[in-house]
Amino acid sequence: MPIFERYLSIWVALAIAAGLALGQIAPALVNFLASLEYGSINFVVAVLIWFMVYPMMVGVDFTSLKRVHERPKGLIITLTVNWLIKPFTMAALGVLFFEFVFAPFIEPGTAGQYIAGMILLGAAPCTAMVFVWSQLTRGDPNYTLVQVSLNDVIMIFAFAPIVAFLLGVTDITVPWETLVLSVVLYIVVPLTAGVITRLYLTRSVRNVAQGEAAVGAFTARVKPFSIIGLLATVVLLFGFQGEVILDRPLIILLIAIPLLIQSYGMFAVAYWAAKAWRVPHNVAAPCAMIGTSNFFELAVAVAIGLFGLNSIAALVTVVGVLVEVPVMLSLVWFANRTRHWFPAEETPIRAPRRKEQN
Numbered sequence: 001m002p003i004f005e006r007y008l009s010i011w012v013a014l015a016i017a018a019g020l021a022l023g024q025i026a027p028a029l030v031n032f033l034a035s036l037e038y039g040s041i042n043f044v045v046a047v048l049i050w051f052m053v054y055p056m057m058v059g060v061d062f063t064s065l066k067r068v069h070e071r072p073k074g075l076i077i078t079l080t081v082n083w084l085i086k087p088f089t090m091a092a093l094g095v096l097f098f099e100f101v102f103a104p105f106i107e108p109g110t111a112g113q114y115i116a117g118m119i120l121l122g123a124a125p126c127t128a129m130v131f132v133w134s135q136l137t138r139g140d141p142n143y144t145l146v147q148v149s150l151n152d153v154i155m156i157f158a159f160a161p162i163v164a165f166l167l168g169v170t171d172i173t174v175p176w177e178t179l180v181l182s183v184v185l186y187i188v189v190p191l192t193a194g195v196i197t198r199l200y201l202t203r204s205v206r207n208v209a210q211g212e213a214a215v216g217a218f219t220a221r222v223k224p225f226s227i228i229g230l231l232a233t234v235v236l237l238f239g240f241q242g243e244v245i246l247d248r249p250l251i252i253l254l255i256a257i258p259l260l261i262q263s264y265g266m267f268a269v270a271y272w273a274a275k276a277w278r279v280p281h282n283v284a285a286p287c288a289m290i291g292t293s294n295f296f297e298l299a300v301a302v303a304i305g306l307f308g309l310n311s312i313a314a315l316v317t318v319v320g321v322l323v324e325v326p327v328m329l330s331l332v333w334f335a336n337r338t339r340h341w342f343p344a345e346e347t348p349i350r351a352p353r354r355k356e357q358n
Helices: 009-027 027-035 043-058 060-065 073-101 111-122 127-137 141-169 174-204 207-245 252-275 281-292 296-307 314-336
Strands: none
Touching: 009 027, 009 314, 027 207, 043 174, 043 207, 043 296, 060 174, 060 296, 073 111, 073 141, 073 252, 073 281, 111 141, 111 252, 111 296, 111 314, 127 141, 127 281, 127 314, 141 174, 141 296, 174 207, 174 296, 207 296, 207 314, 252 281, 252 314, 281 314, 296 314
């Protein structure tokens, strides 16, 4: 795991500090950047989000979906946790903590925005970082690719309805046009660009291994732009949120608590289900990681589109970035030390064949 990704939480923390400083030192610049928007979509943030999302979309191989019938247990666990459990438990935790437990500590009338931020995180399963967690737990890389690809297909159709339903339950007006536009901008467009790029990179290779090597080399070159986009977005968000945070620093801790409960709780559900179902560890660990982590880039983008750059909902999604990396590293440590709980690992799922070209 590259050192930059290993210490992502540190870089995010430094970006938060830079954003807070920027908001105090250059408020006019921050306000100008905030004004560059149309229909609740900020142009600067939109470009940064594309930088974040595009590299990971290049890694999605939809030809892997033809193998979904092989070893279905891990897929069943992943899809159940991601789409039938996780969004709803995240919403429930948001209501519990911000409507009741933390109500005395937050501004009146703001609970809905905290809950909305949590819903956006819970409804967006992870896409890119799962490959890192899978590698660190010696997971089956091709099986992980199948899981991620299937999740991305489902997310195109399920993300907006689930978010709209849960926001409606929490009495927040759902701006459907903005929500659908966000899905198109931040899922469909970069995913399409990723597919086209992948086809271009693999069009003249002789076999699958060469194709994956070409894709891997390309994503390695563009991946720094993803991290830069993420950190720049964090700087902007905390620049807009600076006054609120500096006045009430406790807000970060309040947001982190339910996120921590959700993360460890979802891992426990998926990991124990895999153990009870006797799923081999090289499938069980990645499937639990996918059910735990979030596609925080999408959550940040949609929160900005729905509620604005300086909204509490956007702040919640950024705190999700800060919390996720150390949590996931702790779960990698746990998974590696409990490998003996699971049956012997099976042969990795087969990669699709491609005929040799003359």
